Amino acid sequence: MVLPETSSCGCTFADTSFLTGVCGANFTLFMGLVEYLLRNQCDITDPCRRFGAKTAPNRAANHYDFIVVGAGVAGPVVASRLSELSEWNVLLLEAGPEEPSITSVPAFSVSAIGTSLDWKYTTEPSSQACLSTGGRCKWPRGKMVSGTSGMQGMMYTRPHASIFDEWGKANPGWSSQDVLQYFIKSENNLNPDLVDPGYHGFSGPMVVQQFPSRPPLADVVVEAGTQLGYRNGDLNGHNQTGAAVAQMMVYEGLRASTARMYLRPFLNTRENIKIAVNSQATKILIDPATKKARGVEYVDQAGNKQTVYALKEVILSAGAINSPQLLLLSGVGPRKDLEAVGIDVIVDLPGVGRNLQNHVAGSIGFYMNEASTNSLTLESVEEFIQNRTGNMASTGLTQTTLLMTSKYAKDGVSDLQVFFNGYSAKCSKSGASEECESTGSLQNCANRRLQARPTLTIPESRGYLKLNSSDPLDYPLIYPHYLESQSDVDILVDGIKLSIQLANTPALQKYGLVLDTTPVKGCENYVFGSDEYFACAVRRETGPENHQGGTCKMAPAEEELAVLDNQLRVHGVTNIRVVDASIFPTLPNCNPTSVIIMAAEKVSDLIKKAWEGQALERTV
Known part of the structure; x- marks a missing residue:
């Protein structure tokens, strides 16, 4: 509504x-x-x-120097940086509405999942994963300003340096030392005493800090990690592995989305940027002869087809599903797949939509020796409104993170990220402090249940997506191929065992944690606690972490699945760039938002370098 x-x-x-x-x-x-x-x-x-004042373009103003498609994480960064040059006109298109106010409240950070703000993608059936739902996995993706970051937990983490160094071997300019400057440029860290020197910025647009509030058990979980030999310190500095109460993208108690931090401060002062919400891009217009993008077709909020023209470049930042989908709809992709749905091939690029990766999680539950009363109360609402503190000013226990190594980890690089769920303040029936969590009853509350989510962050399995038809409003077919590599299952099983070890540490045993031995439906024939049981559980109740990426792979042109060069330009079409999670050759072994912001900062500099000082060129 x-x-x-x-x-x-x-x-x-x-x-x-x-x-x-x-x-x-x-x-x-x-x-x-x-x-x-x-x-x-x-x-x-x-x-x-807000962007409501920046109306969609009309026919009298349909030429822009740069058209940016998608206002999730990267789009607002690029649009803001390019509009710093007053002689450049920038249009930002977003398929969904303006960023809803409620998604900025930490307690409701994931509440938009499954609503009208969610694309609600589902994958094609698999025999290896998500078996409890017929082999189909739900893929929440944000359809709004802020994108999928508007339905995630705000966590700011960076990957191990070796991830970037591997990228940089084939893509000059993307090693860990090359990209560090862009992490620093983007960041405004408000917890300088908690971070390693030399790795962080303190004057960038993106505010990074811990939540102002957390349940006491958050620090206990971190202590449990240290009792297993993991350090407690900056996980975004010289050493990624460890346990910590994470830093978040949050400012004055509210989500620090890139739209809020990069764009809103300038909307009333920069006349050279326009934002069109509820405007879904449907095709990039590419000249078949010159192989240059001329503009973008989109459907506006009234349902009318519109066309806008790019004088310089089109930048796709529509996400790991929609960016490759738009390239495919525009005739850029595998020839066989495009011809199968009747699309004229402009550039035969086999890698578009391939190399699909995602972090995937298992889970294990524990009961505590305390009643499961609700964290969302009238008092907590009042405290948040008055002070931006209290239960609503955080994501509960989920703000802790443990970047751990399975027994299969290589060179000490974390291949597991463990999250704990609990003490969420996202729902209440009455607002009474004695209300039971989930049921809404005011008496006889069950014991509080915590859930550990060991998440595989370096998956070997690769999937793909392709068009279902030439209709731009038709959802693509998504084949994630989760858990097709047995090593992915093995790491998750080890992650569940590590989670149980955490629960059995002296720190957490003070709270009387007891393993929930209720068998997962469909796994009753296995001995609970055995590797075979946990492997069954992972395949039955597979937890996609909504960190999809890799579908427009950055790689040299001679690589089979290459889509982008190291300037993030589409091979074969020099004035289309892509910047979002689809560019990743391999996934970061952490929450990816910080990496997307870094890439957006970097590509903005690349675009400026390519065009600054040059005369206005029309490519229409």
């Missing part, structure tokens, strides 16, 4: 209301009250710096 923002703030914008429906019918009344209270806080909604 889209509602007008309250006029008491002096401005209006179309805000999306969704919170009342995410917890179930019995929770609607209280959750509606929470949403109403939050959406009447002007510093939360920030209506005077």
Whole structure:
């Protein structure tokens, strides 16, 4: 539901209301009250710096120097950096609505999953993973300004240096030393005492810091990690492996999306940038003779087909599914697949949509010796509104992270990231402090249940996507091929065992953690706790972590699956670039948002270097 923002703030914008429906019918009344209270806080909604005032282009103004497609993570960075040059006109297209106010509240950081703000992709059936749902995995992807980052937990982590050094072997300029400057450029770290010198920035747009609040058990989980031999320190500095209460992309108690930090400060002062929300790109217009992009077709918020023209470049930042989909719809991709759906081939590029990777998780549950009462209360709502602190100012126990090594890890590089779920303040029926979590009952609460999610961060399995038809509004066919490599299963099984070791440390045993031995449905014939049982459980209840990437692989042209050069230009089409998670040759072994921001900063500099000082060229 889209509602007008309250006029008491002096401005209006179309805000999306969704919170009342995410917890179930019995929770609607209280959750509606929470949403109403939050959406009447002007510093939360920030209506005077929203994109509603930057209307979609009309036929009198349909030429731009640069067209950026997708306002998720990378798009706002690139649009902001390019618009720093006042002589350049920039258009940013976004398929979904403006960033909803409620998604900025940490307690509701993932609440948009499954709503109208989610593309709601599902994968094609597999015989290896997601077996409890017929082999189909749900793939939440954000359809809004902020993209999928608007339905993730705000965590800021960087990969091991060896990941970039491997990238840099084939792609000059992408080694760990090459990219560090762009991490530093983007970052404004507000916890200088917690980080290693030489690795962090303190004046960039993206604010990074710990949440102002956390449950006491968060520090206990970190202590448990140290009792297994892992250090507690900066995981984004000289050594990635360890356990920590993570730093987050959060500012003044609210999500620090790239749209908020890179674009909103300049919307009222830069006349050379336009943002069109609810405007879904459907095709890049490429001249078959010159192999140059001329512009972009899109469907506007009224459902009308529009065309805008690029004088210099088109930059795709539509994400690991939509960026390759747009290239395919535009005639760039594997010849056989394009001809099968009736699309004229402009550039035969076999790698488009291939090399698909994702982090994937197992899970294991534990019970504590305390009642499972709710963390979302009337008191916590009041505290958040007044001070931006308390239970709603964090993601609960999920803000802890442990970057661990399985027994299969190579050279000490973390291949597992373990998260714990618990103490979430995302749902309540009454707001009473004695309310039982999940049920809404006010008495006889069950023991609190925690869940560990050991996540495979260096997968060997590779999938692909392809078009289902030539209709741009038709979802592509996604074949993730999860767990087709047995080594991926082996690492996850070891991750579950490490999670149990964590629960059995003296630190966590003070809370009486007891393993939940309820068998996963379909795995009852295996001995609980055996490798065979855990392998079954991983295949039955597969947990995709929504870190998809690799589908527009950066690699030299001679590589079979290469899509982009080291300047992030599409091979064969010099004025289309891609910057999002699809560019990754291999996935970062961590949450990928920081890497996408880094890449967006880097490609912005590459574009400036390519065009600064040159006369305006029309490619239309």
